[in-house]
Amino acid sequence: MATQTKGFCKYCGKEYAKSGMVRHLSSCKARKAKLEKAAEKTKCGYFQVIISDKYNKDYWLIVEINENATLIDLDQFIRDIWVECCGHLSAFEIDGMSYESMPGDFFWGEPPEDMHHQLKKIFKVGQTIGYEYDFGSTTKLVLKVQDYYIVGRKKEKITLLSRNNPIKILCSQCGKNEATWVDSQRLYEEAPFWCEECMRERAKEGIDPEELDDWDEDLVNGDEFYEMLLPVCNSPRMGICGYEGSEEYSNQFVPDEG
Numbered sequence: 001m002a003t004q005t006k007g008f009c010k011y012c013g014k015e016y017a018k019s020g021m022v023r024h025l026s027s028c029k030a031r032k033a034k035l036e037k038a039a040e041k042t043k044c045g046y047f048q049v050i051i052s053d054k055y056n057k058d059y060w061l062i063v064e065i066n067e068n069a070t071l072i073d074l075d076q077f078i079r080d081i082w083v084e085c086c087g088h089l090s091a092f093e094i095d096g097m098s099y100e101s102m103p104g105d106f107f108w109g110e111p112p113e114d115m116h117h118q119l120k121k122i123f124k125v126g127q128t129i130g131y132e133y134d135f136g137s138t139t140k141l142v143l144k145v146q147d148y149y150i151v152g153r154k155k156e157k158i159t160l161l162s163r164n165n166p167i168k169i170l171c172s173q174c175g176k177n178e179a180t181w182v183d184s185q186r187l188y189e190e191a192p193f194w195c196e197e198c199m200r201e202r203a204k205e206g207i208d209p210e211e212l213d214d215w216d217e218d219l220v221n222g223d224e225f226y227e228m229l230l231p232v233c234n235s236p237r238m239g240i241c242g243y244e245g246s247e248e249y250s251n252q253f254v255p256d257e258g
């Protein structure tokens with residue numbers, strides 16, 4: 001069995017796999033100390049939500065969300081950290097009800113809701129929620145409402161408590177170096193991953209060796225292969241559509257201390 005991906009606790013920096021982290025977060029001393037410090041502040045309810053890829057459980061996020069936040073806030077967070085490529089549509093599926101980013105035409109059944117709904121009106125602890133981004137090359141996620149608690153109010157609506165560390169992917173050409181690029185056209189085929197070295201080797205093929213000294217981007221311009229490469233990143237949407245990774249969040253989650 002493959003080893004599960006691990007991540008760091010935001011508060012103390014300890015490393016656990018997903019379920020271990022969920023247990024740890026409820027007893028983390030550094031977190032408790034922080035919550036006690038904030039105890040005299042105005043109180044507010046928070047949901048703890050575990051977000052994972054529907055198929056590849058190695059991708060996970062554990063977040064804390066203000067109960068007054070809306071699905072729009074949560075959708076924006078998921079886009080920012082994991083999926084946004086070209087402003088595709090998205091939807092949450094909660095209790096058989098669809099909440100869409102842009103509810104448009106519908107042909108039968110209940111019309112979809114929009115995302116102007118506060119979490120406290122629709123989330124229940126224990127609930128499993130579906131999420132889809134892009135109805136063409138869809139990224140499917142599963143959200144589990146893990147917990148609800150009342151603590152001192154924080155400035156930010158959503159706090160990332162932990163996430164899986166980047167998954168090390170080897171170059172499928174040399175099998176040695178860590179891959180930095182994925183061939184989006186061959187994502188589901190045999191050898192989609194490339195390291196910098198193998199990419200350069202490939203670029204040299206068919207090029208006059210005289211020119212190699214000043215190998216640069218220009219030599220590969222116009223070669224369709226290079227236009228199809230996307231960066232390897234810590235997201236279930238890696239290699240899909242034009243996804244190039246998150247602009248706001250680095251692939252490696254950095255704890256506050258530890």
Ligand SMILES: [Zn+2]
Pocket residue numbers: 009010011012013014024025028029030031
């Ligand atoms: Zn901790």
Ligand SMILES: [Zn+2]
Pocket residue numbers: 085086087088241242243
């Ligand atoms: Zn796209």
Ligand SMILES: [Zn+2]
Pocket residue numbers: 171172173174175176177194195196197198199
């Ligand atoms: Zn390689």
